[in-house]
Amino acid sequence: MNEKKQTSYPKDKINILLLENISDLAVQNFKRAGYESIRKLNGALPEEELIKEIKDVHLLGIRSKSQITKKVLDAAKKLQSVGCFCIGVNQVDLDSATSHGVTVFNAPYSNTRSVAELVIGLAIMLIRRIPDKNKAAHEGKWMKEAKGSYELRGKTLGIIGYGNIGAQVSVLAEAFGMKVLFYDILTKLPLGNAQSRKSLKDLLQESDVVTLHVPETPETMNMINKNSLKHVKKGAILINYARGEVVDLEALRQAIVAGQIAGAAVDVYPIEPEKNGDVFQTPLQNLPNVILTPHIGGSTEEAQANIGEDVSSKLIHFLETGTTTGSHSVPELALPLQAGTHRILHIHNNVPGVLSQINTLLSTHNINILGQYLKTNDQIGYVVLDIDKNLSKNAAELLKGVKETIKVRMLY
Secondary structure, three states, X not given: OOHHHHOOOOHHHOOEEEOOOOOHHHHHHHHHOOOOOEEEOOOOOOHHHHHHXXXXXXXXXXXXXXOEOHHHHHHOOOOOEEEEOOOOOOOEOHHHHHHOOOEEEOOOOOOHHHHHHHHHHHHHHHHOOHHHHHHHHHOOOOOOOOOOOOOOOOOEEEEEOOOHHHHHHHHHXXXXXXXXXXXXXXXXXOOOOOEEOOOHHHHHHHOOEEEEOOOOOOOOOOOEOHHHHOOOOOOEEEEEOOOHHHEOHHHHHHHHXXXXXXXXXXXXXXXXXXXXXXXXXXXXXXXXXXXXXXXXXXXXXXXXHHHHHHHHHHHHHHHHHOOOOOOOOOOOOOOOOOOOEEEEEEEEEOOOOHHHHHHHHHHHOOOOEEEEEEEEOOOEEEEEEEEEHHHOOOHHHHHHXXXXXXXXXXXX
């Protein structure tokens, strides 16, 4: 019997669905690895349509628009993994994915440079009031003046959220001669000469340019609001290329109209159109020195290629070795390959005694375990087992009978 027949999920039977025009580099990566059943769609699918499409899908690739709800996951009987070809995973019901034993991967670093570069570019454009001068020139008006236009050099940049993107913005800003402050709820090691501030209020009061790089959580919801905007240094610039819910846009509009804020750049919104061409509305439209972009902070050819490579590689490694490094649902582990073995993955509810059941069951049937690793989180446990090849034909079926089992899969 050859290896292909011994594998419970042969590559020619793996169905891969990629939504939202994921980079062709991901498709090429899958094909190089031997996977041919790949379907790629340009847009997201509404919940009911996705429920119909996902029933025979083993790997699902999405970006930020697709919503992977509990209903979708309940219908995905064959689904092994979801790849989020973007930074965040908030579009996936992680609790449900965990309870179904579905791994969820993303690309937390792949587009950081794209966003960081654009943030610096926006800061230059806004502090020079280029949006107004550009608009006037298109309307046939000549606005050659220095009033209200400044250099970045010598100004203070306040970074809210000193993670992957915030730290890169910090480095680039210092290269322009800026003083860099940052505020984060976690203790972070500053890069270069950046200085931390203990409170959001302190950072806002000192900064000429404020840029947000925080995730969307209950704590960050409308963190820039009517009250916090009162602490912003008069004439400062605000940039939000993080998440749509972290800024109260109506409060920001009022601050711009009142002259408290001298300019703003926003890329993300509480409600965004489903597709290109749809009507888009925001309170910030038609305001002076405001740049509005359609959620394209990380949308460069380089970033999309990096994301395609990163996430597809994680999905392939999981399928072929059981590696879950970077997963947001199944516990993270990576066990080196061993020659002369079969590898079996066992995902179960995290209750005491499951590993003991596994070992007792296999030893009762004289099945030798050559390698084993268990990792748990609050909900589930994940066991990788390397079984003696000569004794393991029935091991996968036996493990399905273990109480609290969610999913069993033989890799090879």
